[in-house]
Amino acid sequence: MxxxxxxxxxxxxxxxxxxxxxxxRTYNIRCLACGDAIWGTLGEAAAQKGIKNLDEILEEMNRLLEENP
Incomplete structure (x- = not known):
């Protein structure tokens, strides 16, 4: 995976x-399905939003993928 x-x-x-x-959406990272453009990386989007806990977000997203592939 x-x-x-x-x-x-x-x-x-x-x-x-x-x-x-x-x-x-929960982390205020927009995507086309949410109404904004989807270009760029997750790290770039987090930096633009001033998100400091990207590592925690990545851990959660990967955990969710393991639970719901």
Whole structure:
């Protein structure tokens, strides 16, 4: 199974892991399904939003993928 990292493109997450769209919204990381553009990486989006706990977000997203592939 692929692992979500800071370098994973948001477009890839939305296309391949739609179950992660809601967690993206929870962390205020927008995506096309949420109404914003989906270009760029998860790390870039987190930096733009001033998110400091990206490691925790990545852990949660990867845990969710393990539980709900």
């Amino acid at each position: 692929a692992k979500i990292t800071a370098d994973t493109y948001i477009e890839e997450i939305v296309e391949n892991y739609p179950q992660l769209i809601q967690p993206l």
